[in-house]
Amino acid sequence: MQDSGIQVLFQGTNFLRLLEGLLVSLRISVISMGLSVALGIPFGVIMTSKNRVIRFFSRIYLEIVRIMPQLVLLFLVYFGAAKHLHMNLSSGAAAVIVFTFWGTAEMGDLVRSALISIPVHQYESGFGLGMTKIQVYWYLIIPQTIRRLLPSLMNLLTRMIKTTSLVVLIGVVEVVKVGKQIIDASRFTIPTAALWVYGMIFLMYFAICYPFSRFSAKLEKRLKD
Amino acid sequence: MDFEFMKSHIPLYVEAAKMTMKISLIGIVLAILIGLICSLIKTLRIPILKSLVNIYIEISRNTPLLIQLFFLYFGLPKVGIVLSSESCAIIGLAFQGGSYMAEAFRTGIENVAPIQTESGLSLGFTKRQVYFHIVLPQAIATSVPVFCANIIFMIKETSVFSAVALADLMFVAKDLIGIYYKTDEALFLLVTAYLIILLPISLICTWIERRVRYAGFGNTSPISGN
Secondary structure, three states: OOOOOHHHHOOOOHHHHHHHHHHHHHHHHHHHHHHHHHHHHHHHHHHOOOOHHHHHHHHHHHHHHHHOOHHHHHHHHHHHHHHHOOOOOOHHHHHHHHHHHHHHHHHHHHHHHHHHOOOHHHHHHHHHOOOOHHHHHHHHHHHHHHHHHHHHHHHHHHHHHHHHHHHHHHOOOOHHHHHHHHHHHOOOOOOOHHHHHHHHHHHHHHHHHHHHHHHHHHHHHHHHO | OOHHHHHHHHHHHHHHHHHHHHHHHHHHHHHHHHHHHHHHHHHOOOOOHHHHHHHHHHHHHOOOHHHHHHHHHHHHHHHOOOOOHHHHHHHHHHHHHHHHHHHHHHHHHHOOOHHHHHHHHHOOOOHHHHHHHHHHHHHHHHOHHHHHHHHHHHHHHHHHHHHHOOOOHHHHHHHHHHHHOOHHHHHHHHHHHHHHHHHHHHHHHHHHHHHHHHOOOOOOOOOOOO
16 A cells, blocks of 8 residues: 555645645635525516516527526627627636526526415415505515525535636636646656546545535425425 | 528538437436336335435436546546437437436325235236236326426426437537627527427427326325316
């Protein structure tokens, strides 16, 4: 076991550097997630509108997001915007824009389906009891919507964290990039470095995403009972 | 936009699109098989196998495909297992997609009301008959929307494979940007190619979903205006 290569993870500041890289990915996903929630809730409400034009355009937005791979969107923003809008977007900013664009649509759709899944009689009973429209929403609809929303929100968050691993492909220095640097630096001293470093990154992502998906599964179960 | 340039590079994209579709097709078929087997094991509660399936699903769902690929492509050769980028891509896609499909089928099976099974049994069907003739057909119908979403998701995921040197659409676009600096043209062709592949699939999926819902399965929410 002396020469298995696992020591590459603990040489110098390697492990710390990997963690720092992970933090970069996490920061991008947390910022994008926050923006997506903030923009997605109004978008979801808009999507339940009875206006056909509004529904048509929100549908198109949703379809674009659904059809285009996130990596393609990243390329479009990172290379396309830089050239046409003469903006020198950092790769991190491009990533946040893309993930927010994507997250807002997904979040909107979740909000929409949560809203329409509330049975009509909930509204009717509220009105029947003499509540105003605001009261009905505040006391009946919104609490129920949030309960239905939480599990899928957690799912979206894990998907967002997982998808941020793509940003290495437009040049963000995050955990994979740091991993590559470590592998390159120890190419001759520790030839098996790639196995350990990528294995470690694999575990790191798992360690972050697993609690969220457990939590979401638990919420979902509680919702069913 | 340099149309001549675009025209002369269309064949390159066609080749790449074929590669993307080939990998997607094999990956999706494998993922459906894995998903069916896993969901059967989970719902029939076969001991030991059930825990293994659970471990697989959790690992696969909670790690990014890109990292799985890097591990397969760059990590494994260090212990003597050398995989081509094509087989890496297929293994990765089936591994990731399998767990998504398994979850889709499982929720479908769980959504079939217990009374269906009970009625079947009381009519004198055997357990297996109830499963294959009553539960499964309904389960498949209810999982159609998720199933379709998964197929689109998996085709989209193939864009990641350019990172392990698979000559797919993403790879060609990256190459053209890198060599000729024709960013607009390369990106335009890339977007068009994905639209051509995915738009019909998405439309077919919406159509199927509607058909299945009309048949009386699936979501029948009180406000089903859209």
